[in-house]
Amino acid sequence: MDHPFVDLDFHEVPVEEMLRRSQEFHDEMSRRRSVRQFAARPVPQDVVERAVMTAGTAPSGAHKQPWSFVLVGDPDVKRRIREAAEREEKESYEHRMPPAWIEDLEPLGTDWHKPYLTICPWLVVVFQQTYGVDPASGGKRKHYYVQESVGISVGFLLAALHHAGLATLTHTPSPMGFLGEVLERPENERAYMLIAVGYPEVGCRVPDLQRKPPKAILSVV
Numbered sequence: 001m002d003h004p005f006v007d008l009d010f011h012e013v014p015v016e017e018m019l020r021r022s023q024e025f026h027d028e029m030s031r032r033r034s035v036r037q038f039a040a041r042p043v044p045q046d047v048v049e050r051a052v053m054t055a056g057t058a059p060s061g062a063h064k065q066p067w068s069f070v071l072v073g074d075p076d077v078k079r080r081i082r083e084a085a086e087r088e089e090k091e092s093y094e095h096r097m098p099p100a101w102i103e104d105l106e107p108l109g110t111d112w113h114k115p116y117l118t119i120c121p122w123l124v125v126v127f128q129q130t131y132g133v134d135p136a137s138g139g140k141r142k143h144y145y146v147q148e149s150v151g152i153s154v155g156f157l158l159a160a161l162h163h164a165g166l167a168t169l170t171h172t173p174s175p176m177g178f179l180g181e182v183l184e185r186p187e188n189e190r191a192y193m194l195i196a197v198g199y200p201e202v203g204c205r206v207p208d209l210q211r212k213p214p215k216a217i218l219s220v221v
Ligand SMILES: Cc1cc2nc3c(=O)[nH]c(=O)nc-3n(C[C@H](O)[C@H](O)[C@H](O)COP(=O)(O)O)c2cc1C
Pocket: 032, 033, 034, 035, 036, 108, 110, 169, 170, 171, 172, 173, 206, 209
């Protein structure tokens, strides 16, 4: 079978500009922080939708694009998600997490209360499609490197939202099967991550964390 190819849409930039852009992007991404105190102010739906479309440009195993994103703005649905998340998180903090995990979370100041899930204007719930479904036959289709692919797309999503001027929190209530139930997702989808999106509350504070220096994360051979 002959599969079509098209010309690559590639815009080369002079090296000077490349250096400047890489520095600017690094500076911008360095300012990204996980926010747990959100303002209730509205955020245009278009901005979040476009960030999701940016997430959808991520590479994926055999181009299966094994992801779905559900934007939740409805206060009642957010309330149901918060209630279920807090139920699971309370159980986790009080009974399921080993002491070392609780200790590792201490610098972040988190606990099972998740008020931001109802305060922030948007939740983006990310689902991984463990397999595909052929629209015509309904048959199962194999997906490859699903975790890796969805992880990359979430990275794009967080970068796009930050670039647009918004704050996010990647939240992973455990277990998070309730998200598929509340949002009535199909059989082949499993909840991957819950992302709170909005403006930070005025006076928002974040943990004073240090990022690893280049020599700790980068080797050149
Ligand atoms: C896979 C993943 C799961 C996370 N789960 C939670 C979570 O459930 N609750 C939370 O408050 N933060 C969560 N975080 C946020 C991390 O705590 C945060 O990224 C880390 O402390 C570094 O802070 P920064 O994002 O401000 O650089 C998660 C981050 C990742 C990447």
